[in-house]
Structure formats: C-alpha cells, structure tokens
Amino acid sequence: DQQVKQNSPSLSVQEGRISILNCDYTNSMFDYFLWYKKYPAEGPTFLISISSIKDKNEDGRFTVFLNKSAKHLSLHIVPSQPGDSAVYFCVGNAGNMLTFGGGTRLMVKP
Amino acid sequence: DTGVSQDPRHKITKRGQNVTFRCDPISEHNRLYWYRQTLGQGPEFLTYFQNEAQLEKSRLLSDRFSAERPKGSFSTLEIQRTEQGDSAMYLCASSLVRGESGYTFGSGTRLTVV
Numbered sequence: 001d002q003q004v005k006q007n008s009p010s011l012s013v014q015e016g017r018i019s020i021l022n023c024d025y026t027n028s029m030f031d032y033f034l035w036y037k038k039y040p041a042e043g044p045t046f047l048i049s050i051s052s053i054k055d056k057n058e059d060g061r062f063t064v065f066l067n068k069s070a071k072h073l074s075l076h077i078v079p080s081q082p083g084d085s086a087v088y089f090c091v092g093n094a095g096n097m098l099t100f101g102g103g104t105r106l107m108v109k110p
Numbered sequence: 111d112t113g114v115s116q117d118p119r120h121k122i123t124k125r126g127q128n129v130t131f132r133c134d135p136i137s138e139h140n141r142l143y144w145y146r147q148t149l150g151q152g153p154e155f156l157t158y159f160q161n162e163a164q165l166e167k168s169r170l171l172s173d174r175f176s177a178e179r180p181k182g183s184f185s186t187l188e189i190q191r192t193e194q195g196d197s198a199m200y201l202c203a204s205s206l207v208r209g210e211s212g213y214t215f216g217s218g219t220r221l222t223v224v
Contacts, residue, residue, distance in 0.1 A: 004152075032209045043114070043201055044153065046212030089152050096141070096166055096208060100152030 003027040004092050006101035013108050019077040021104050023090030026071065030092035030099075035064060035075045038087045038103070047088075048075070080108045114216035116202050122222045123192055130188045131219045135204030142185050143213065144177055145201040146170065153201055159185060192223045 005024045013019045025033075031052045036044035050057040050064045050073070057064050063076045077084055085108050090101040115134040123129050135142050140161050145153035156175070158166040161182035171177075174192075179185040189196055199220050203213040 034210070034212060036215075041217070043116075043203075043215035043217045046214065049210040049212060051210055091152075093209060096143075096158045096160075097155045097168075098143075098145070098153075098203075098213065099155070102150070102152050 001026075002102075003099050004090055004101040006088075006090050006104045008104050009102070010105040010107070013080045013106065015082055015108055015110050016079045019075075019080045019084065019106055019108065021075040021077075021088050021090070021106065023073050023075075023101055024071060025073070025090075025092050027092055027094060027099065028071075029094040032093040033064070033066060033073055034091040034093060034098070035062075036089045036091060036100075037084075038089065044089060077106075080106075082108050082110050084108050114202055114204050114214050116200075116216035116219050118219055119217065120220045120222075122224060125192060125194060125223055127192055128188065128190045129192055129221065130186055131200055131202075131221075133185045133187070133202030133204075133216060135183070135185070135202070136214055137183075139204035139206050139214070140182065141205045141208070142179055143203040143205075144185070144187050145203065145215075147199040147201060147218070148197075153199075156187075189221075192221075194223045197221055197223045 034049040035047040087103045142159040144156040147153040159179040199218045201218045203215045205213040
C-alpha cells in the first residue's frame with residue numbers, strides 16, 4: 001500500500017523555466033508534508049514543508065501547494081537552475097514516522 | 111554543527127556475518143530515526159528513538175535487527191546473520207521536534223551483502 005505516490009519518475013525542464021513536481025497521498029493522518037532533495041551518494045536534504053492546515057508555503061524559489069480535498073500536493077521551482085537537478089521526494093509525516101514517495105528525478109538543462 | 115554523521119560510509123560483508131553501523135546525530139537533537147532505502151525506492155522507516163528510549167519500530171525491523179541509543183546521544187544499528195536482501199542504504203536522521211522544521215539526514219551507510 002503506497003501511501004505517498006509520485007507518478008512521474010522523471011522530469012526534464014529547461015533552465016529558467018518552472019519545474020512542477022506532483023505527489024498524491026492516501027493517508028489522512030499526515031499532518032505535515034515535506035519535500036526533500038537527494039543527490040547521489042548523499043542523504044536527503046530538507047527543502048520545504050507545509051502543515052496540513054495550510055494550502056501554500058513559499059520559500060524563495062520553492063513553493064509547495066496542498067489540496068487536501070484531492071489529497072494532492074505539488075512543488076514548484078521557479079526559476080529552475082541546473083543545480084536543482086536531483087531526485088525529489090515527497091514525504092508525509094504522521095506521528096514520528098516519515099513516509100516517502102518513490103521520488104522524481106528532475107533534470108534541468110542549461 | 112557538523113550535521114548527522116554515519117559510519118562507515120560503505121560496508122561489504124559476506125552473507126551470514128553480523129554488521130554494526132553507527133550514527134552521531136546533531137548534538138542538541140533528542141529524536142533519532144533509522145531508515146532504509148533500496149534501489150529505486152524512497153527511504154522506509156525502521157525505528158525511532160526519543161533520547162535513549164526506542165519508542166517505535168517498523169515491522170520491517172525483523173528480529174535480526176537491533177538498534178540502541180544507550181546514552182541518548184549516538185545510536186547503533188546491528189544486523190545479525192546478514193542476508194542478500196539486507197543490501198541497501200541505511201540512513202539515520204535526527205530532529206529537535208517533529209513536523210515542519212524538517213529532519214536532518216546523514217549521508218548513509220551503503221551495505222552490500224555478497
């Protein structure tokens with residue numbers, strides 16, 4: 001039972017354009033959602049989070065949108081930069097456990 | 111603040127051997143977590159400590175796995191009688207609180223069982 005799904009395994013975007021990464025979840029007990037970025041041979045790095053009582057959170061180039069009725073969230077990166085190329089994980093937080101999606105590999109082309 | 115440290119970075123072991131990994135969390139973080147990531151998948155929760163108390167364990171943590179955090183600082187994860195299916199990246203994370211402030215992950219220990 002995949003509680004967090006990232007249906008796009010990869011995404012390719014031109015530098016300067018917007019990257020939109022999508023995520024669907026099934027567990028209504030998640031009270032926080034987080035996005036992590038991961039480079040090869042490194043641990044995941046925290047990017048941005050959103051509480052389940054909010055619908056938007058913005059931090060610099062990164063904005064996360066939450067649609068609770070649709071159980072869907074998205075991460076917008078604008079403008080995209082080549083250094084953003086990495087695997088992005090959508091994560092639900094319920095209790096003391098993080099539940100990760102399968103990840104989306106973002107490639108930003110110069 | 112040197113972040114979360116994990117040792118070793120890589121471990122190759124023969125099937126049936128025991129292995130132990132160490133995690134040093136950020137010093138002021140009282141919460142510590144272990145996750146396992148297999149190829150092409152997202153990390154999966156294994157266990158959670160608050161200070162020295164192990165408060166949650168996943169059913170993924172079979173009886174061959176044991177984790178400790180004896181003084182509420184560093185933690186160890188031991189796998190006994192390793193199997194090829196144990197090959198994975200083992201990630202440690204720490205936090206001060208749960209939720210939106212995020213959890214800091216270490217670089218992981220990659221285990222290969224041959």
